[in-house]
Amino acid sequence: MSLIYNEDQQQLLDSAQDFLAARSPVAAQRALRDADAAVGFDPQVWQGMVELGWSAVAFAEDQGGLDFGFAGFAPIFEQIGRHLSASPLLSSVVLCGSLIEQLGSDSQKQGLLPGLIAGEQRWALALEEADRHQPDLCDTRAIRTDSGYRLSGRKSWVIDGLEADGWLVIARLEDGQRGVFAVPAGTAGMTLQRRQMIDARNMAQLLLEDAAVDASALLSSDQFEAALELALDRGRACLAAELLGCCEAVFAMTLEYLRTRVQFDAPIGSFQALQHRAARLYVQLELMRSSVMAAFEALDRDQADPAQRRQLVSLAKWKANEAAQLISNEAIQMHGGIGVTDEYDLGLFLKRIRMAQSQLGHSAFHVSRYAGVRLS
Amino acid sequence: MSLIYNEDQQQLLDSAQDFLAARSPVAAQRALRDADAAVGFDPQVWQGMVELGWSAVAFAEDQGGLDFGFAGFAPIFEQIGRHLSASPLLSSVVLCGSLIEQLGSDSQKQGLLPGLIAGEQRWALALEEADRHQPDLCDTRAIRTDSGYRLSGRKSWVIDGLEADGWLVIARLEDGQRGVFAVPAGTAGMTLQRRQMIDARNMAQLLLEDAAVDASALLSSDQFEAALELALDRGRACLAAELLGCCEAVFAMTLEYLRTRVQFDAPIGSFQALQHRAARLYVQLELMRSSVMAAFEALDRDQADPAQRRQLVSLAKWKANEAAQLISNEAIQMHGGIGVTDEYDLGLFLKRIRMAQSQLGHSAFHVSRYAGVRLS
Amino acid sequence: MNELEEFRAETRAWLEANCPASMRTPMPSEEMVWGGRNVEFCSEDQKLWFERMRDKSWFCPDWPVAYGGGGLDVRRSAILDAEMRRLHCRPPQINLGIWMLGPVLLEYASEEQKQRFLPPMARGEIRWCQGFSEPNAGSDLASLRTTAVLDGDDYVINGTKIWTSYGNKSDWMYALVRTGPMVPKQKGISLIVLDMTSPGVSVSPIDLISGKSSFCQVFFDNVRVPRSQLIGEVNDGWKLGKALLQHERRAMSRFSESALPTHFDLDEYVKRCLPAPQDADEVALQQRAVACLMDEQAFSLTNRRMIDSLSARQDVSGLMAISKLVHTEQEREKFEILLQLLGNQSMGWSGDGFASRDLDLTGAWLMSFAQTIAGGSSEVQLNVIAKRVLGLPDPVQGVRS
C-alpha cells in the first residue's frame, strides 16, 4: 500500500477522466440543474458508470463484484469532483452497498446486491434526522408486528432519496438497539418530500407513518453499529476524494485566471499578495491529498483496526472540509466579479463543495471524533 | 463621554509620554532586566509617577485622590505599554486600591489608602491559585480564631508580590463565602517564592501556613464578589490599554522597518504581500483602540450596569489579546532575523505582550464571559 | 442659534403633520420607492409622502433653489436629517442620481446642463444608473474601453458596461467612456449622460450565484448621444468619475441605513440553534459565533469612534479606509457561521421544504461573496490602507529592473 495511486488506480483515474469529460462535464451538471429534474442525475450517464464497473469495483467476486478493493473509489470520486458529476454512486453503492454487504443474510444479499451492482436498482440510505450530521441520533421506531415491523419517524435528509427503488431505513427496535430495514418503493405509509438544495442534486425528506414491512426487511442487527460506522467511513472518504477533485478543478481555474487576467497592465497573478495566497492554497491542496490517500489506504488495510481507520478517515474529511472552505472562498475572491456570476462555473463548485462539507460530518464533528481516538 | 480622549485625558497622555520617554524608556526596562532585581521596577520612577498623580487619579478627593475618574488610566496605561515601563500601578493602585476603596471600613480606608496613594506603601493582590486566570477558584481558607483568623493556602501568581508592604489575600471563610484580608509584611506563616518570568517583572508565589491576622484584617465581606469583579474589570481594562500601547509601539517599529529595510533593491514595505499584511495589522489596531476606549467609558459610566461593563471590558481584553497576538507575531516575522535577536527591542515587547495577554483572562476566558452576558 | 432652533421646531412640526404614520416604520427592501419615470407606490401613504417631500423640495434639501433644491444651509440640512431620523421617517425615495451624480453636476456641469438635469432629478422624475465598470475594467477602472466618437454633433458610443445596478429599470445613465487615447489611460476618459431608451442600448440582467440580481450588463451599439450631454471637459472625466465614487460611499451608507437591512442577527440564531451547547463541536461553534459577535461590536464601536473623532475635527481617513473591508469580511464570516448553525437547512435553494427566511439566508450568504468584491474589492481596500494610510512605498518605484 502506498499514498500514491498504483497502476490500477491510475488506469481507473484516466478512464474516469475520459468518460466524465465526454459524458458528464460541468456543463452537464448545469443542464441538469436548469432542467430541474428531481432525480438530479442523468440515468444514461449512470448507466455508463455502471458499464465501466464503478458500481462493482469494491464488491467481492462471489457477489458479482470486481474485487478491486475499496481504494478504487479514490480516483473515481476525485474525478467526479473534478467534473461535478452527479450519480447515485455514493448513496446506493458506497453507503447502501456497504450495509447490505456487511449485514445482509445470504438471501438478502442475493436479493439486493445484483440489482444494485447492475445499476438496475437504486437504494438510498435514510439515516439523518437532524440538520447536522448526527449519526447516533435515531428517533425512528420499529415496532414488531405479527408479520414484520411498522416503522414511524422522519428522516430529514436522504441523499438520492427521490425515485429510489428502496430505502435502507435506520430505526430503533423495541430493545433499544438500532437496525436497518430495506424498505421497497411502494410501501404504504411512506411519503417523500423533495428538498431542493443549492447543488441541485437529489435530496429528500422521508416520512414514515406506520409503514409496514416484512420481517425479512430487517438486515442482521448483529454488529449493526460497527457496520454502519464502516459504511459511513467509506462514504466520508469518498466525499473527501470528491472534495479533493472539486478543489483541484477550482484551483486550476484560479491559477489560469491569475495568469491571464490583466489589471493595471499586469497579469494579476504577478501581484505578490495574490501569489502568496495562491501558494497557501497549494499547500492545503497537498495536505488534503495526503490525508485522503491515507484514509483510503486505511479503509483497505485496517478492517481489523477500526480506531486507526476512524482516525484517518476523520482526518481526511476534516482536512478536505477545511481546505475546500479556504480554496473555494479564495478562488471566488481572486476571480472578482466574474466569480460571483452564475454564468461562470465557480459558483457550481462552491455549492457542491458546501454540500459535500456538511454531508457525513462537518469539521468540528470530525475534530471531536479524531480526538476521541487520538487522546484516548 | 466619548470614545476619544477628552482634553484632560490628552494632557495626561502627553505628560505620561514626556515623563516615560525621559525616565522610563524601553532601555530602562532592559536595564532592569539585566540587573535582575526581584522588585522588577525602579522605585525612583515609581516615585515620579506618584508625583505626577497617577496613584491618586481615580480616587475621590475625600480619600486623598484627584477625583479624575477611572478613564484617566487609559492614556497612562497606553503610555506604559508604549514604553514598557514597569511599576506597581496595576497591582497596588488599580487592583488593591479598588478593593480597599469599595470594601474597606472608614478606619481601614484611613489606615491603608493614604500610604498607597502616596506610594509609600505598596500592596499586592493575592488571588490566583491556578496557572490560568480563574478568579472564582479559591482553596485558600480563613479559619476564625479568638483574636482573628488563620489563613492557609497557596497563591501561585501574585503580581508585584515580592517586597510588598502587604498583600490583599482572597480566602474562603468558614461559611463558604469569600473575603479579602489585608495581610501586612512580616506576618508569621507566610513565605514568598520569586517567579522569574519572561518579562522580568515582579511575580511571586505566596504560601500561607496558618498565617495569623487580626480580625480587623478582614475587609467587609458584603458585596465582596461584586467588588472583586469590578476591581478585576478595572485591571483588565488597564491591561488592555497597556496592550494597545505595546501594539502601537510594535506597529510603529514595524512600519519604520518596512519603509527602510531594503532587500532585492527595494524597501520591503513596497512588497504587496507585506503591504496587505501591514494593512490588516492596522485594522486590528483600530478595532482594539475602539474596544479599549469603550471599556473605560463603561467603567466610568456604568457603576449601575455591571452587565454592560462586563461585556465591554471582556470585549476590550479579548480584542487586545487577539490583536496583540497577531501584531506581535507578524512584527517579528516581518523584521526577519533582527526581530529574534535580544539586542533589538521587539523581543521585550513580545514578552510583555504575552504576559499581559495571560493576566486577568486569556481570550477564551473573555469569550465565555462575554457570551454569558450577550447570549443570556 | 435661535433661528436654528426655530427651524428645528418648524421642521419637526411639519414632519409630524406630513409624514404618514406608516412611513415611520422600518422599510422592507421591497417597499423602497425609486424615483423615476415609472415610479411605483405600494400604498397611498407612500405616494403622499413622496409628493409632499417633493413639493417641499426636500428630496435635495441642500441644493440651490434655482435647481429645484430646498436651499438649506449645512446646519439646517443636518437638522432636517436629524429630525427625520428622530421620527424614523423613511426616505421618500431612493435615487442614485441625487446622491451621486447630482453633486458632481453641481460642481462640474455647465449652467445649461444644470438647468436641464438637476430640476427633474430633484423632483424624482428620473431614475439614474451608473455605467463605470467593464468586463476588463474592474479594479483597474481606468482601462475602460467603451468608446464615444464624435460624429457631427453626436457622440457615437460602442462597448459594454457591467455591474450596472438596476440598469433595466433606470431612465438615464451616467457613464465613463473613452473619448481619447489609452496612454496614459486615465487621460482620454469622459463623463457622459444618456437616455436608456436611446436606440442601440440593450440591457441584460446578470444572474449571480445567489440567483436573480439587480445587476445588469448594458450594451451600446452605435448609440448616438448629443455632445451637449458630455459633462465637464472632454478627456477630463477621470476626476469627475473619482468624485462620483467618493459620493458612492455616502450613498451606500444612506442606502443601508434607510433600508430595513436583510439582517440576520447572529445573536438570535445562536440562541435559537444552540440554546445549550452539548458536545465539543457545539461549544466550539458557539465560541466562534461569539468571537464574531465581539468583532462586530468592535467594528460598531469603531464607527462610533469615527463619529466622535469627526466632531472633534480629527483626521478619520484611516477609519474610513478600513470600514468597507472590515464590514464585508465580518459579514462573510457571519454567514459561514450561520451556515454551520443551521446545517442543511441553510443550503436550500427553493421549494416547500424550507422556510422562506432560511432561503433568504442562503441567498444573503451567497451575496456576501459579492460584497467583498463589489465597490472596491478587499484587495483594493488593502492597497489603499497600505499606501494612503500607512504611507508604505509604491511597489512600482522600488522593484529591481
Place this chain on the structure above:
Amino acid sequence: MNELEEFRAETRAWLEANCPASMRTPMPSEEMVWGGRNVEFCSEDQKLWFERMRDKSWFCPDWPVAYGGGGLDVRRSAILDAEMRRLHCRPPQINLGIWMLGPVLLEYASEEQKQRFLPPMARGEIRWCQGFSEPNAGSDLASLRTTAVLDGDDYVINGTKIWTSYGNKSDWMYALVRTGPMVPKQKGISLIVLDMTSPGVSVSPIDLISGKSSFCQVFFDNVRVPRSQLIGEVNDGWKLGKALLQHERRAMSRFSESALPTHFDLDEYVKRCLPAPQDADEVALQQRAVACLMDEQAFSLTNRRMIDSLSARQDVSGLMAISKLVHTEQEREKFEILLQLLGNQSMGWSGDGFASRDLDLTGAWLMSFAQTIAGGSSEVQLNVIAKRVLGLPDPVQGVRS
C-alpha cells in the same frame, strides 16, 4: 542483487559488532559529537564509535576512496543508511563540512583543493561553519558586501557575516565573498574557505529572544586568505552557493532525524493539562489543539507521500517546496497552544519556581519564531512556491511603468 544482499549482511554484521549498545539509543542534543580539531566525547563508547566509523571510512561512505571516502555506490550507500537506521545507530559525528561543503568541493574544486580539504573532512578532523548571510543580505543573499580583494597571492577579506551557527566553535569557514562589482549583483561573488584562527577573524555569539544561541556574528578585519583557497572560478561563486544551499535541506533533515528532537508532544500535554475539559474555553482550547495535531499528521502523511512518490520517480518538487513552510508554521502554532495549555507555567525564564522541562518549552517557543525566518523565511518559501511550482508570472515584468 546477490552482491547487494551480501553487502547488506556484512554491513549489518559489522554494525552489530562495532556499534556500542549505548550508541543505539536516541541522542539527546547535548550528546551530539561534532567532528573537528577539538572533538569532545561524553563517553568512551562515543569515542569508540567515532573512531571505528572513521577508520572504516564511513563518515563519507559514498565519497571516492581517493579523498578519504568509503567508495560505496548509491545502492550500497543506501543500504548502509537503512541498516544504521534499523539498528538505531547514532550518527558517529555531525559535520556540516561533509553534508554541505563536501559535495560542492567534489563537483567544483580543483584536484589540489580536493586533495587538501576532503581527506581531513572525511576523518572528522575539521569542524566547518558557513558564512553566507550578512546584516544587509538576508533573504536577498546576493546583495552581500563582505569583500575579498586580491593583494599579491592573498585575498584580503573585510566585512561581517551573521547567523553563522557555531561560528565560535568551528575550525574553518566556507564563505561567499564579493570579489567583483555589485551589478549585476549575482556576478562578482566567489566561494572561499578560510581558517577561523586567521588573524583578523573575530566572533561574537548572538543572544536571541530565547537566550543564548549557537548563532554568531563573524567579523573580518583585513583577513588574509591565500588565493588557492578560492573554490571554483573567481566571480562565479553564486552557483556554488546555490548548490550548497540545496544540500542544506538534506543536511537539516539529517540533522533533525539524528538528534533526539527537543520535542514537545502536544498529545501528551493535552492529555495532561486538559484530561477532561470542563468549561467552554477549555473545550475550545482542546479543539484547537486537536486541529493542530491533525494538521501535523496531514504533514507527516505528506512526507510519507513524498517518499512514495520518489520511489515511483514522480516529481516531488512541489512537496519539497512546501515542506519547510508547513513544518515551521505548524511548530509555531503548536507552541502557542502549549502556552495556552500551561498558562503562566510556560512563561518562566529561570529560577526554582519552574520545572526545567517547562523552561525548555519557553525557550523552544521563543526559538520557534526564528524557525520561520532562518534558512529561507516563510515569505521566500511562498515566493518560490508561487513562481517555481505554480508558475505564476514574475512581478517584475508585469508592473506598469
